[in-house]
Amino acid sequence: ETGVTQSPTHLIKTRGQQVTLRCSSQSGHNTVSWYQQALGQGPQFIFQYYREEENGRGNFPPRFSGLQFPNYSSELNVNALELDDSALYLCASSFGGMETQYFGPGTRLLVL
Amino acid sequence: GESVGLHLPTLSVQEGDNSIINCAYSNSASDYFIWYKQESGKGPQFIIDIRSNMDKRQGQRVTVLLNKTVKHLSLQIAATQPGDSAVYFCAENIPGNQFYFGTGTSLTVIP
Numbered sequence: 377e378t379g380v381t382q383s384p385t386h387l388i389k390t391r392g393q394q395v396t397l398r399c400s401s402q403s404g405h406n407t408v409s410w411y412q413q414a415l416g417q418g419p420q421f422i423f424q425y426y427r428e429e430e431n432g433r434g435n436f437p438p439r440f441s442g443l444q445f446p447n448y449s450s451e452l453n454v455n456a457l458e459l460d461d462s463a464l465y466l467c468a469s470s471f472g473g474m475e476t477q478y479f480g481p482g483t484r485l486l487v488l
Numbered sequence: 489g490e491s492v493g494l495h496l497p498t499l500s501v502q503e504g505d506n507s508i509i510n511c512a513y514s515n516s517a518s519d520y521f522i523w524y525k526q527e528s529g530k531g532p533q534f535i536i537d538i539r540s541n542m543d544k545r546q547g548q549r550v551t552v553l554l555n556k557t558v559k560h561l562s563l564q565i566a567a568t569q570p571g572d573s574a575v576y577f578c579a580e581n582i583p584g585n586q587f588y589f590g591t592g593t594s595l596t597v598i599p
Binding site: 380409411417418419420421424432433434466468476477478479480481482 | 522524529530531532533534537577579584586587588589590591592
């Protein structure tokens with residue numbers, strides 16, 4: 377069984393740029409959720425994708441968008457980066473939206 | 489808005505003692521709760537979960553208690569070991585497929 381993987385592990389961008397983060401779900405899982413974790417804080421829910429459709433969204437602006445592909449992998453896109461977007465971005469997969477989520481190691485994004 | 493909070497931000501326990509980590513939630517519609525452990529530089533790791541139709545669930549060395557009357561969740565770790573040192577988060581799922589995490593409690597096990 378393959379766990380959740382994320383790429384890249386680290387990324388440095390400048391304000392105003394755009395970024396794409398990638399996530400491969402655990403084998404057999406059809407749902408991917410994305411979280412933003414600022415230093416010293418708990419993960420904040422961004423959105424969830426189930427069978428290629430957005431299936432729930434947290435309190436994040438529209439410049440945070442996502443995709444899920446037929447193989448259930450997913451992308452998180454952030455446009456017009458701001459300094460406060462610097463955080464650890466976590467992806468979690470599950471079999472269904474209400475089921476246990478298994479997290480990847482995260483992508484650490486630094487916006488300068 | 490929804491909030492999931494922890495009573496104690498830090499907890500230190502002696503190796504071999506039992507640990508109790510508490511969590512308060514505010515949304516009475518929450519129907520699924522999870523405890524996660526996060527070690528430095530890693531993603532959260534699932535520990536145990538509980539649904540709202542239960543008030544207690546046990547795993548290996550861990551027990552989760554849910555008190556819906558006072559909207560309180562606790563994680564009990566028996567015979568705490570140095571490897572249990574980490575930040576522990578409770579998370580709640582509310583209808584609409586939204587998960588909310590608390591701020592976290594840092595557990596330090598003293599050898």
